[in-house]
Amino acid sequence: MSDIVNQAVVILNEKLNAADFDGTAKFDIQGEGAIMMDSTGARAGDEPADVTLSADADTFQSIIEGDTNPTAAFMSGKLAVDGDMGMAMKLAAVLA
Secondary structure, eight states: OOHHHHHHHHHHHHHHHTSOOOSOEEEEETTTEEEEEETTEEEEOOOOOSEEEEEOHHHHHHHHTTSSOHHHHHHTTSSEEEEOHHHHHHHHHHHO
16 A cells, blocks of 8 residues: 555544534545545545545645645546545545
């Protein structure tokens, strides 16, 4: 597993711990791997999810560090969303 994925799991677990996120989501980070998120937290993994968000490593890091708004990344084409858009919006609120 890449360092980016390992660091992201720690950051995402901190964000998810204080949130009410009841679905499943996957971050697919180009060239690095995937992260699964659900009501139990975040972990490295690549399983089916309600929504899959795909981005390059730089965009992904910028989103989880709070420098880039996930909605702005989506609107500018830097973040692709496949699946349940409502779940993507819930996740965006958690990451904000």
